[in-house]
Amino acid sequence: MRKIKPVDEWVTIRENIRLTPRLLKVSFDFPKLAKIARPGQFLQMAIEDARDPFLRRPFTVYRVKRNTIEILYEVVGKGSRLLSEKKKGERLKIMGPLGNTFTMSLKKRIHVAVGGGVGIAPFIFLGQRMPVHYFLMGARSKEGLLPNAEFRGLTGKKIFATEDGSCGMKGFVTAALEKVIREVGDAGKLYLFVCGPKKMLEAVMEMAERFGIEGEASMDERMACGIGACLGCMVKTRDGYKTSCKDGTVFNFKDLLVD
Ligand SMILES: Cc1cc2nc3c(=O)[nH]c(=O)nc-3n(C[C@H](O)[C@H](O)[C@H](O)COP(=O)(O)OP(=O)(O)OC[C@H]3O[C@@H](n4cnc5c(N)ncnc54)[C@H](O)[C@@H]3O)c2cc1C
Ligand code: FES
Structure with a gap:
């Protein structure tokens, strides 16, 4: 992949809204980033706060609409809570795009995106492209x-699965994948794109191995620098340890060693 130099600028929030009790969406105009970002890439967001002005947090590019970037997020700690309190017109500092991208040149395959929670985020952008x-x-x-x-x-086609059965199939997202395998008949035709919690990645990759399905996973390890400098986001691969932020976040199933 051609290396693209990230851009780092202050942006103004256009909209910061709640989509569901768990999921929120923030958008901002950033023409330079909108032009060069590719599906699977992420950005480092500095969430301005008087006490802690440069808290950087990684978020995947969720959707690009002309010059506007959208981010899908959930509140899990201090940074995401501060983000959820930001209003239209307030500022964020954004550096990106970072990391590699999903494989876009597949031919004659049935592309299946598997997302756990906010792990669905990169696949909306993938579906746009x-x-x-x-x-x-x-x-x-x-x-x-x-x-x-x-x-x-x-x-x-959308297939939802919830653990409590409150919407879609009852159970894990692997139940939805089983349904697709049955529907398509020939599992070898499928190509998986996966993003979500580690346990879900492992379960999907185990199924993929069992059914002989190829694919790739976004390994969203906890990150600090986001640019390959701190070695804080290592992923175990057949070729030794790699940084998730710079060598990934997208890795082919074949290359990953899961404990
Ligand atoms: C490449 C990448 C892309 C991401 N994209 C998105 C996205 O599109 N939307 C979104 O909501 N979140 C995304 N995340 C996760 C997001 O970065 C974290 O939720 C955020 O940094 C938490 O910051 P905080 O200050 O709110 O919470 P903290 O106080 O830093 O942490 C709160 C809790 O979240 C856990 N946590 C933090 N980061 C991660 C992580 N990467 N994996 C697993 N657990 C974590 C911590 O262990 C802790 O339990 C992404 C992470 C990475 C590495
Ligand atoms: S977060 Fe620093 S090397 Fe990946």
Whole structure:
């Protein structure tokens, strides 16, 4: 992949809204980033705060609309809580795009995106740039699922799974993948794109191995620098340890060693 130099600028929030009790969406105009970002890439966001002015946090590019970038997020700690309190017109400092991208040059395959919770984020952007035939999304309950309206403009079939059965299939997202395998018949035709909690990645990769399905996973390890300098985000691969932020975040299943 051609290396693109990241840009780092202050941006102004256009909108910061709640989509469900769990999921929020923030958007801002950043023409330079909108032009060069590719699906799978992420950005480092500095969330301005008087006490802690440069708290950088990694977020995946969720959707690009002309000059506008959208980020899908959930509140898990201090940074994301501060972000959720930001209002239209307030500022964020954004550095990106960072990391590698999903493989976009696949031919004659059925592309299946598998997202756990906010792990669905990179696949909306992927669906904007190439056909995604199935979007599988898993969450604990319906509050963690992306509303249907967020899939507007995307033609892939959506299959939801919730652990409590409050929406879609009851169970894990692997149940949705099993359904697709049955529906398609020939598992070897599928190509998986996966992002989400580690346990979910492992379960999907185990299924992929069992059914002989190829694919790639976004390994969103905890990050500090986001640019390959601190070695704080290492991923175990067949070729030794690699940084998730610079060598990834996207790794082919074949290259990953899962403990
Ligand atoms: C490449 C990348 C892309 C990401 N994209 C998104 C996204 O699009 N939307 C989104 O909501 N989140 C995304 N995340 C996770 C997001 O960066 C964290 O939720 C955020 O940094 C938490 O910051 P905080 O200050 O709110 O919480 P903290 O106080 O830093 O942490 C709160 C809790 O979250 C856990 N946590 C933090 N980061 C991670 C992580 N990477 N993996 C697992 N657990 C973590 C911590 O262990 C802790 O339990 C991404 C992470 C990476 C590495
Ligand atoms: S976060 Fe520093 S090397 Fe990846």
